[in-house]
Amino acid sequence: MLNTFKTVFALIAVLGLLSGCSSSKKKQEAAPPAATTAEAPVSAGTNLDALKAAADAAGNVFYFEFDSFVLTEQTRAALLAHSEYLKAAPRSIRLEGHADERGSREYNMALGEKRAAAVKDFLASQGVSSAVEVVSFGEEQPAEKGHSETSWSKNRRVELK
Amino acid sequence: MRLIIALFLSWITLSAHALLTVEITKGSAKPTPIAIVPFGNTNGLPEDIQQIVSADLDRSGLFQTIPKGEMLSQPTTQKEVYFRDWQRLKVSYVVIGAMTTTPDGRYALHFELYDVLSSRQVFSGNTVGQVSQLRDIAHAVSDAVFEKITGIPGIFSTKMVYVEDLGYAGPGRYRLVFADIDGARERVLQASKMPILSPVWSHRGDKIAYVSFETTRPAIYIMDLATGRKTQMTNFPGLNGAPAFSPDDTRLAMCLSKDGNPEIYVMNIATRQLQRITDHFGIDHEPAFSADGRSVLFTSSRGGSPQIYQVDLASGRPERVTFDGEYNARPRVTPDGKSIVMVHRDKGIFHIASQDLKTGDMRILTETLLDESPSVAPNGAMLLYATQQQGKGVLGAVSMDAGVKFTMPSRQGDVREPAWSPFLK
Numbered sequence: 001m002l003n004t005f006k007t008v009f010a011l012i013a014v015l016g017l018l019s020g021c022s023s024s025k026k027k028q029e030a031a032p033p034a035a036t037t038a039e040a041p042v043s044a045g046t047n048l049d050a051l052k053a054a055a056d057a058a059g060n061v062f063y064f065e066f067d068s069f070v071l072t073e074q075t076r077a078a079l080l081a082h083s084e085y086l087k088a089a090p091r092s093i094r095l096e097g098h099a100d101e102r103g104s105r106e107y108n109m110a111l112g113e114k115r116a117a118a119v120k121d122f123l124a125s126q127g128v129s130s131a132v133e134v135v136s137f138g139e140e141q142p143a144e145k146g147h148s149e150t151s152w153s154k155n156r157r158v159e160l161k
Numbered sequence: 162m163r164l165i166i167a168l169f170l171s172w173i174t175l176s177a178h179a180l181l182t183v184e185i186t187k188g189s190a191k192p193t194p195i196a197i198v199p200f201g202n203t204n205g206l207p208e209d210i211q212q213i214v215s216a217d218l219d220r221s222g223l224f225q226t227i228p229k230g231e232m233l234s235q236p237t238t239q240k241e242v243y244f245r246d247w248q249r250l251k252v253s254y255v256v257i258g259a260m261t262t263t264p265d266g267r268y269a270l271h272f273e274l275y276d277v278l279s280s281r282q283v284f285s286g287n288t289v290g291q292v293s294q295l296r297d298i299a300h301a302v303s304d305a306v307f308e309k310i311t312g313i314p315g316i317f318s319t320k321m322v323y324v325e326d327l328g329y330a331g332p333g334r335y336r337l338v339f340a341d342i343d344g345a346r347e348r349v350l351q352a353s354k355m356p357i358l359s360p361v362w363s364h365r366g367d368k369i370a371y372v373s374f375e376t377t378r379p380a381i382y383i384m385d386l387a388t389g390r391k392t393q394m395t396n397f398p399g400l401n402g403a404p405a406f407s408p409d410d411t412r413l414a415m416c417l418s419k420d421g422n423p424e425i426y427v428m429n430i431a432t433r434q435l436q437r438i439t440d441h442f443g444i445d446h447e448p449a450f451s452a453d454g455r456s457v458l459f460t461s462s463r464g465g466s467p468q469i470y471q472v473d474l475a476s477g478r479p480e481r482v483t484f485d486g487e488y489n490a491r492p493r494v495t496p497d498g499k500s501i502v503m504v505h506r507d508k509g510i511f512h513i514a515s516q517d518l519k520t521g522d523m524r525i526l527t528e529t530l531l532d533e534s535p536s537v538a539p540n541g542a543m544l545l546y547a548t549q550q551q552g553k554g555v556l557g558a559v560s561m562d563a564g565v566k567f568t569m570p571s572r573q574g575d576v577r578e579p580a581w582s583p584f585l586k
Binding site: 055067101102103104105106109110111113134135136137138139141146147160 | 180380402416444447460466506533549577
């Protein structure tokens with residue numbers, strides 16, 4: 001929850017900085033409203049810092065529902081902040097997909113990959129052209145060791161590195 | 162090559178105390194009482210053969226051995242067997258025998274099985290081995306006794322491999338372990354700081370295929386057990402998972418996502434040629450060959466939730482196999498080819514279930530939490546699986562009629578993904 005607020009505030013800050021700049025970048029097709037507004041270009045310097053701050057505030061771990069690789073609203077908002085920063089300061093990234101311990105191990109390996117691929121596809125749809133490596137660890141490397149939903153919800157995740 | 166040999170030589174042979182111990186949690190309703198009499202000339206040997214045979218038969222759940230202290234006599238030859246002694250103890254069978262040493266310094270055990278009710282000898286046999294093979298000698302006795310009485314081949318001489326996670330970050334965190342089926346004589350086939358998973362046996366029992374992340378990404382390897390030599394079979398982008406040998410060991414089914422999505426492929430092991438089997442945007446994973454090698458069973462999310470499908474390799478047409486419950490995954494075919502075992506979710510809890518392939522009847526076999534990775538014994542009478550006990554990963558075993566259950570708690574890390582060997586020569 002705290003992350004959501006951070007993301008929203010950071011996005012507002014970025015949008016504030018960006019508004020008023022002239023646009024020379026092509027528009028993305030089918031981008032959500034928030035992204036369209038954020039499409040304005042970045043000149044340099046402080047803007048880049050603001051984009052980095054927004055991306056940092058968005059966090060680099062994104063969570064999923066059980067047996068699902070659908071991006072939540074919260075994740076989409078966070079990925080928008082990352083998209084803007086990655087477009088302004090391209091770098092190669094690694095997306096590590098994970099699953100909770102329930103169910104079959106190899107199936108969870110595929111689930112982790114589907115989750116990481118969903119993040120990759122979303123970033124691409126926002127115009128991110130960075131080299132992206134997708135690796136799934138399935139349920140092999142949980143963030144938390146517990147055996148209840150509290151831990152499981154922290155383990156169904158994609159980490160952007 | 163030198164590295165491979167060095168790795169092989171550094172196989173760690175662990176202490177004689179097994180890392181896994183056995184706790185029987187549910188036995189047969191009416192186990193057959195049997196006496197395993199201490200064998201002659203076995204005092205002072207590094208292994209207690211009478212104790213190993215007794216533990217084997219007790220663990221099967223079909224037998225109950227009587228304690229040494231209750232025996233009225235301890236015969237080691239036929240002429241010392243007084244059936245009345247055993248009738249008084251209500252014992253159905255008696256096993257006796259004695260050890261001799263051969264001129265070349267090996268140990269030879271002569272053993273005999275008696276039916277108390279009919280007062281006759283059922284069987285006598287001999288088994289020979291080095292001092293390092295005393296456990297093999299004991300398991301050979303267990304196999305023979307089990308088969309003579311039940312008509313089912315014994316599995317006490319078979320092996321298993323499993324994965325152990327020691328739980329700390331470091332070079333030896335994940336281990337691929339080879340052990341006797343009773344958990345004894347473990348040796349580490351491979352240790353890595355990165356995950357190891359999905360070990361499976363070749364049908365000849367000479368190789369293990371598995372997945373290792375040692376390059377930081379998953380790849381499929383085949384290890385030759387006699388030499389310890391490993392061969393990397395795949396290195397595709399994305400998933401390289403769930404290897405499974407064909408019945409003739411010439412092909413390897415697997416899951417790859419190199420074409421953008423998890424799909425089933427079959428590789429010719431000799432030529433490395435790949436044949437893509439499935440084509441669906443859902444998850445297709447966890448292949449297992451049918452007993453005739455003509456089709457592959459696999460997990461697919463194509464119907465919304467994970468279910469098991471079977472695809473004929475000639476026609477390429479998949480058919481759904483499981484319909485009970487909202488989650489059925491990771492099929493394994495029983496040795497007679499007639500049933501599958503799988504991970505099944507019932508009311509939010511993951512169990513092991515079996516299904517008759519002809520009738521479609523499903524049966525839930527386990528009642529613990531987070532059960533997964535079933536692996537069937539080569540005699541088709543039991544399966545091993547992974548479960549949780551007090552928050553720790555342990556191995557469990559259950560008979561295919563769900564009547565007998567035991568767990569094998571680990572003294573060290575989380576243990577999982579057991580793979581039961583075929584019968585070994």
